[in-house]
Amino acid sequence: MRSDFMNKERTAAFTDAVLAIIMTILVLDLKKPATVSWAGLYALHNNFFAYALSFAWLGLMWYSQHNAWQQIHKINNETIVASLVMLFFASFSPYTTSIMEDHFFNVTAQVLYGVVVLLVSLSNIWISHSLDVANHVSKRHLMYQAPDWVTYLDLVIKLVGMFLTVTVYPPAMSYAVLIDILLLCSMDYIGHHVKA
Amino acid sequence: MRSDFMNKERTAAFTDAVLAIIMTILVLDLKKPATVSWAGLYALHNNFFAYALSFAWLGLMWYSQHNAWQQIHKINNETIVASLVMLFFASFSPYTTSIMEDHFFNVTAQVLYGVVVLLVSLSNIWISHSLDVANHVSKRHLMYQAPDWVTYLDLVIKLVGMFLTVTVYPPAMSYAVLIDILLLCSMDYIGHHVKA
Amino acid sequence: MRSDFMNKERTAAFTDAVLAIIMTILVLDLKKPATVSWAGLYALHNNFFAYALSFAWLGLMWYSQHNAWQQIHKINNETIVASLVMLFFASFSPYTTSIMEDHFFNVTAQVLYGVVVLLVSLSNIWISHSLDVANHVSKRHLMYQAPDWVTYLDLVIKLVGMFLTVTVYPPAMSYAVLIDILLLCSMDYIGHHVKA
Amino acid sequence: MRSDFMNKERTAAFTDAVLAIIMTILVLDLKKPATVSWAGLYALHNNFFAYALSFAWLGLMWYSQHNAWQQIHKINNETIVASLVMLFFASFSPYTTSIMEDHFFNVTAQVLYGVVVLLVSLSNIWISHSLDVANHVSKRHLMYQAPDWVTYLDLVIKLVGMFLTVTVYPPAMSYAVLIDILLLCSMDYIGHHVKA
Numbered sequence: 001m002r003s004d005f006m007n008k009e010r011t012a013a014f015t016d017a018v019l020a021i022i023m024t025i026l027v028l029d030l031k032k033p034a035t036v037s038w039a040g041l042y043a044l045h046n047n048f049f050a051y052a053l054s055f056a057w058l059g060l061m062w063y064s065q066h067n068a069w070q071q072i073h074k075i076n077n078e079t080i081v082a083s084l085v086m087l088f089f090a091s092f093s094p095y096t097t098s099i100m101e102d103h104f105f106n107v108t109a110q111v112l113y114g115v116v117v118l119l120v121s122l123s124n125i126w127i128s129h130s131l132d133v134a135n136h137v138s139k140r141h142l143m144y145q146a147p148d149w150v151t152y153l154d155l156v157i158k159l160v161g162m163f164l165t166v167t168v169y170p171p172a173m174s175y176a177v178l179i180d181i182l183l184l185c186s187m188d189y190i191g192h193h194v195k196a
Numbered sequence: 197m198r199s200d201f202m203n204k205e206r207t208a209a210f211t212d213a214v215l216a217i218i219m220t221i222l223v224l225d226l227k228k229p230a231t232v233s234w235a236g237l238y239a240l241h242n243n244f245f246a247y248a249l250s251f252a253w254l255g256l257m258w259y260s261q262h263n264a265w266q267q268i269h270k271i272n273n274e275t276i277v278a279s280l281v282m283l284f285f286a287s288f289s290p291y292t293t294s295i296m297e298d299h300f301f302n303v304t305a306q307v308l309y310g311v312v313v314l315l316v317s318l319s320n321i322w323i324s325h326s327l328d329v330a331n332h333v334s335k336r337h338l339m340y341q342a343p344d345w346v347t348y349l350d351l352v353i354k355l356v357g358m359f360l361t362v363t364v365y366p367p368a369m370s371y372a373v374l375i376d377i378l379l380l381c382s383m384d385y386i387g388h389h390v391k392a
Numbered sequence: 393m394r395s396d397f398m399n400k401e402r403t404a405a406f407t408d409a410v411l412a413i414i415m416t417i418l419v420l421d422l423k424k425p426a427t428v429s430w431a432g433l434y435a436l437h438n439n440f441f442a443y444a445l446s447f448a449w450l451g452l453m454w455y456s457q458h459n460a461w462q463q464i465h466k467i468n469n470e471t472i473v474a475s476l477v478m479l480f481f482a483s484f485s486p487y488t489t490s491i492m493e494d495h496f497f498n499v500t501a502q503v504l505y506g507v508v509v510l511l512v513s514l515s516n517i518w519i520s521h522s523l524d525v526a527n528h529v530s531k532r533h534l535m536y537q538a539p540d541w542v543t544y545l546d547l548v549i550k551l552v553g554m555f556l557t558v559t560v561y562p563p564a565m566s567y568a569v570l571i572d573i574l575l576l577c578s579m580d581y582i583g584h585h586v587k588a
Numbered sequence: 589m590r591s592d593f594m595n596k597e598r599t600a601a602f603t604d605a606v607l608a609i610i611m612t613i614l615v616l617d618l619k620k621p622a623t624v625s626w627a628g629l630y631a632l633h634n635n636f637f638a639y640a641l642s643f644a645w646l647g648l649m650w651y652s653q654h655n656a657w658q659q660i661h662k663i664n665n666e667t668i669v670a671s672l673v674m675l676f677f678a679s680f681s682p683y684t685t686s687i688m689e690d691h692f693f694n695v696t697a698q699v700l701y702g703v704v705v706l707l708v709s710l711s712n713i714w715i716s717h718s719l720d721v722a723n724h725v726s727k728r729h730l731m732y733q734a735p736d737w738v739t740y741l742d743l744v745i746k747l748v749g750m751f752l753t754v755t756v757y758p759p760a761m762s763y764a765v766l767i768d769i770l771l772l773c774s775m776d777y778i779g780h781h782v783k784a
Contacts, residue, residue, distance in 0.1 A: 010408065088448070099428060103428045208598065236696075491624060
């Protein structure tokens, strides 16, 4: 049993380290203003938006994992494999964010960004499932402690965003991720105040 | 209770990791000398100054957090959110430092640098407040264990620096941060020697 | 004895940190598409393959180490030296991966990639040996808990890949690493299901 | 007392994290071959030498610290300040290594590299001193557990290297660091075998 605990700590530390590095190297691809003036900075407003979006999304993911892992005691081999798969997809964030920053109105750039976000979400569902199995949780949720309708809503928002990106308005995908982050934050806020 | 402790360790480790990465990737944007000679290196003296300033400022922040967190036992959800917000602002350091290095006498570059420094300071006040609430601290300070007049002085120095940057002398902001670092270091030094 | 435990944790944490950083900075060298379109992304398919290959290979190495170290109690000085040597060779991954991505059909690029992979494998055999000595393991394996024939097969696959790269088909080396990863994953999968 | 222990762990973890990042981002500045062939790689032999030298030097420093910190129980505020100063100087490694790699026969490049190495050595003497004070060690050494003559020899080798760089042969500094690393490794090897 003790060895399973260690397992958990080392995997959590590795996940945290990779997420911390991904979040921090995002800035290396943030474009410098052509002229250093407020106009020059304003010209990069989509770049700043994309940067903040990815940072917030990765931060929120770390926060959710942090809360979820705190309430479980054991992880199994599947958790580690699913975590590595999740980190693999998440490792593309600096790449897709950078492309999306520079091509904010390009359909491919936005879809690519959305595909990575979706694959990470699905990996988190896989991680969550493996944790439920490892800890013999009877009352299961799709993703960590979130009510299932929140997870479905989360996926629907992303898919609608992607649909609008392809059909009508390319930047829709990134705004969908923004709406999603705000939704999950307010869910969490309400959750804490209802509990208290 | 035990779960709150773990919370604290994992959040502290994550904060430390992000700060360590930010401090270390600063060097990736440090400009290489055009000609490798003492004259070539001297030509970059503002770059070296800006680099040292940001490293010292981030190091001091880690040090303050380190001391503050050691004396508390619990953190709450607000601490984690405030820490993520602080890390978000701090993550711009390599970006604003790099711009300031290359445009040391540019008002926008110095104000941008100062805005990030100020937002991180305000986030630290928020973190400190959340720690006081979580640990039912009766004798509260604005920022960690520092006497309130030090925190006010710290903010005033930064605001005066920014005012002088905008009105008279663009590099004032970075010198204000330098004065600030020296002030906080000497406060800490005096604090330890009075205690001893 | 206690001090040996600590030794183990700090060395494991350092190894994990370096591996996490190597895996995450791989993305910094991933080439951006010349035109942001599906054709532009498809033109980079060898780059994405090389990126995924290196990420999977490093992730698998972390996973193997993770499992192996969990079952031992002590490490000795040789383990630390062997770990530093392994990390030294592994630190070339972003370099050799980047060269191989951009010169997928170049013999030198593929051999260089393979040499790094082989040297890391040999270092892991060295680490494994030092762990066996430190823990007085009677039933020794060449590499961690893997049956010896798997380790020999692993080395043979890599050497055959390198031979084919030099003689017939340059990309053979990277496909050998792919076959190797799939082999080790299926071994691990079978191992867990036979045990269960 | 417990709080001092935690102090130690968090400072050790932060030091390790920064050293791990410095060692790993060295590769980002390693020059790619102009033509991907053995001749192209051979043309970079000084770059590979400088890379290996810095990696080995940083790895050895981590290893020495690791051994030294294991045998002490407490650290004080001076240890943390000295560690931050050491990390500040060490953070220049990727910068000075990169310049030295590309200008191997340039006096300024070699002296700059040597100055950083020397300043880190002096910082380590400072760290070592603070640990002796904090732990009331009666039998003090200049640097960790090394006999004082080794530390003096280490400093003399570096200073002679720098003298030769300035007067006769520019690359002398880097060869002095190489000799130094070999000396310290053999000292450590002898130390372990005499003890055993």
